[in-house]
Amino acid sequence: MKNFALIGAAGYIAPRHMKAIKDTGNALLAAMDKNDSVGIIDSHFPEAAFFTEFEQFERFVDLSKKQGTDLDYVAIASPNYLHDSHIRFALRHGADAICEKPLVLNPQNIDELLLAEKDSGKRVFNILQLRLHPSIVSLKEKVAAAVAADPNKVYDVDLTYLTSRGNWYFTSWKGEDAKSGGIATNIGVHFYDMLGWVFGDLIENKAHLKQADCSAGFLRFKHANVRWFLSVNYDYIPQEIKQTGQRTYRSITVDGDEIEFSGGFTDLHTASYQDILNGGGFGLEEARKSIEIVSQIRNMEIVTSGSDIHPFVAKVC
Structure with a gap:
């Protein structure tokens, strides 16, 4: 079982990420969104911690790691312009990133993320369902x-x-x-x-x-x-x-x-997650x-x- 966090839990596509995490037999430790209309979490991971402030979310991730619970993946379903920043958050905290499309808005961001990926030793995956x-x-x-x-x-x-x-x-x-x-x-x-x-x-x-x-x-x-x-x-x-x-x-x-x-669109996120977990992506x-x-x-x-x-x-x- 892998440990996940989700950034962007209140958006349209977030439930597909929650379902994919659950259907692949993994755990959602925490979710974050500045909006609190996230009752859909109860259908998948009612025990997950939830935060509306990014600083509190990051503190939870840091404390969990100190207590021996590592984060394996951060799923990113936040607004497009924040993807780059949230991918970097995942890499800095020792987790692979699974990001919604578009991965970033500009090609130069990919070049910079390649360097961040290399420095961290972690991977960045894009949902290209x-x-x-x-x-x-x-x-x-x-x-x-x-x-x-x-x-x-x-x-x-x-x-x-x-x-x-x-x-x-x-x-x-x-x-x-x-x-x-x-x-x-x-x-x-x-x-x-x-x-x-x-x-x-x-x-x-x-x-x-x-x-x-x-x-x-x-x-x-x-x-x-x-x-x-x-x-x-x-x-x-x-x-x-x-x-x-x-x-x-x-x-x-x-x-x-x-x-x-x-x-056939509703299950493609689950297929994407399974592909990543199997070493693809x-x-x-x-x-x-x-x-x-x-x-x-x-x-x-x-x-x-x-x-x-x-x-x-x-x-x-």
């Missing part, structure tokens, strides 16, 4: 086989992801680009990771749309041309999806064929490509014309 989704694993195998037969093979891919959010989203840290990285970073980074994992090195990156509630662009990988559109605005969801009562729409087409991956360098992509998108100028614009952009413009 789509790499474990059966449909995506199958797609990667299919693409690898096709590329082996034809090294010049290039696919045409459309990525469309709309996950409706209410007004609270824009009032929270997620609505501040400096804290979340913006729409492309906050809800798109794991898709960019998946695309790079499947289709190879990035060759070209364009931004066609950057607004508070949506973003769109074009990515050229070694083996795919990708038009992408991301949004948290319910208005842009296709009418036929609205009629079913759903508020989320995910679609990835590869050469016109839909990749079915709408289900995705480290700092494996997160680099997606962090470079979102950093570029955040800082590049918009291109408003071209044949590579996602069709959903017309819904906005």
Whole structure:
């Protein structure tokens, strides 16, 4: 049994980390969040210590270590802009870090964390759960086989992801680009990771749309041309999806064929934890490509014309 702490216990994704810790047979010693709406802890680890002040949380970790209870892992589900700091906390206290996406907001943070990782002798892992989704694993195998037969093979891919959010989203840290990285970073980074994992090195990156509630662009990988559109605005969801009562729409087409991956997301954190505990996991360098992509998108100028614009952009413009 390994001992865990969790930073960011009140967020949307925190229950998946709690469930993953429990399902893999481990213990949550302490959790920390400045917000105290964390009753979900009772469903997993009612005996865990909880703190709303980081200094008290750190004191608990220090005292536990002095009393002979070492911390093996710190799970990090805090706001994006705090990931770097909280990863460093884990390493300083002799624990490996398991961090939500995005790992960090800028590529230079990865370089600095590599040095911190080396100095501490501990590891940093990123939750890149789509790499474990059966449909995506199958797609990667299919693409690898096709590329082996034809090294010049290039696919045409459309990525469309709309996950409706209410007004609270824009009032929270997620609505501040400096804290979340913006729409492309906050809800798109794991898709960019998946695309790079499947289709190879990035060759070209364009931004066609950057607004508070949506973003769109074009990515050229070694083996795919990708038009992408991301949004948290319910208005842009296709009418036929609205009629079913759903508020989320995910679609990835590869050469016109839909990749079915709408289900199976809830257990991928548990699979990610099990992979790490078994000696696998995705480290700092494996997160680099997606962090470079979102950093570029955040800082590049918009291109408003071209044949590579996602069709959903017309819904906005």
